Amino acid sequence: METVVRTFISELDQRGIHVKLVLLGKYKPKKHDLTWLHGIDYELLLPDFPLKGFIRDFFEVKKLSKLIKDEKPDAFIGLNNGAISHLWKARNQTFPFHIFSWVHFALKILHNPSILKKADYHLSISSGITHDLVTHLGIEKKNKIFTVYNPIDSIKGLNNGLIERPNDGLTSFLFVGRLTEQKDPTLLIRAVSRLKGDWKLHIVGEGHLKSKLEALVRSFHIEENVIFHGWKSDAWTFIQSLTPVSALILTSKNEGFPMVLLEAMSRGIYCVASNCETGPADIVNKNNGQLFEVGNVDELTHKLQYLIDSKGGNLPSQISIKNSIEKFSSDRYCERIIEALRRGKVRQDDKLQ
Structure with missing residues (x-):
């Protein structure tokens, strides 16, 4: 806001x-x-x-x-x-x-x-x-x-440089947001715990659920796959220097208008988002990402596993992802x-x- x-x-x-x-x-x-x-x-x-x-x-x-x-x-x-x-x-x-x-x-x-x-x-x-x-x-x-x-800010948004995708077979997922019930990061941890293959999940954000999420990660024995980076005052500069990104994941139960999707897409990042009230349906389309039913861990797991299995080979180009949000300039x-x-x-x- x-x-x-x-x-x-x-x-x-x-x-x-x-x-x-x-x-x-x-x-x-x-x-x-x-x-x-x-x-x-x-x-x-x-x-x-x-x-x-x-x-x-x-x-x-x-x-x-x-x-x-x-x-x-x-x-x-x-x-x-x-x-x-x-x-x-x-x-x-x-x-x-x-x-x-x-x-x-x-x-x-x-x-x-x-x-x-x-x-x-x-x-x-x-x-x-x-x-x-x-x-x-x-x-x-x-x-x-x-x-x-x-x-999207004309200087910091559509004119942003692209954040690279992995080219070494690793699938790198990204979550950016508060660790609260509204954002439902618990659903994300449950979904990634079922994944097979070479993947990482980077979580950028803080919130009162962090300790519970860390305990959940340990219980699923995926500590080497999930990295908590905490809150960053300039999250995207940090992400740019951190790692290539395959896809950003939004698991919210509700939103007003999830700016994180536009911020990611302006950098050419594919997005997998819950079809929550309200906002994602205005932003996400076949040229930049896909939606899943709110709270549906099976559907989210399936979509993430597909990204791992395909190694991102079937994703839209990063330029087409960036161009898909021009109406939000x-x-x-x-x-x-x-x-x-x-x-x-x-x-x-x-x-x-």
Whole structure:
């Protein structure tokens, strides 16, 4: 999410559109890493306010309303339920404006998703989220929802160099992500424990399941095949220097829009992904990877074993994999975003429909 927001702000800035990021909630230095905000115009609304609940909300809305009156933005985007609710309340204290929602998770894992109905328009990052907004919240698709996907940074994405495939008979699998229940790395360990042949699995990421996963690896006696690398601040630079890669594996139970697939494909890496809600079906096709049923260890094992047996000989070329995600380039993305924001713009003296 941080990567997408940074790309969004950078790309709009290059087009002469300034973005200010307003952060809600209490700031805890030991918990919150703000290094990703370097170079961004941002404001912590009430970082040291001691109280929680409706009292905090009341004062946050008052300060947000003052900021809106002072700076008079042209567009208002809420990244979560709290932001949308605050904007909705601030609108009653300032002047008419339209609110865009821009959520980055499947609706079913949001707390009280009905709050999204307070927004006038919706920037949807996947066709699955668009479907959920229509079917679960009854929002009109044609005029209210803009399916914009997520962007690959034009500098760090589509212009990336390719990460080589193995040429020595070894099949090298890659997992990049948090080691949590949502990402379901346990399924991956169970699947690779059944594999036969010459293979390795490189896991880049941290999470509370790590010790359990390490114990599972030992119980299957595959310690020499599975390598835990931990969290890396620049994961792809690390991977580039680490090893050739045959395929990236995504085993998530749900997603908003899995950027790791685009990041891998922009480097020519074939992807095997769970067909979870939401996102993978928008990205994965016969030119860059394949999908498997969520939680189906037999299907995942079969697909990985095939890659080992074929030694990657039947995979699409790395160039075709890279070209398959061109529609997610930041240029195309910005065209979709700017058009949506223009349609939702309202002058201060206009009345909301």
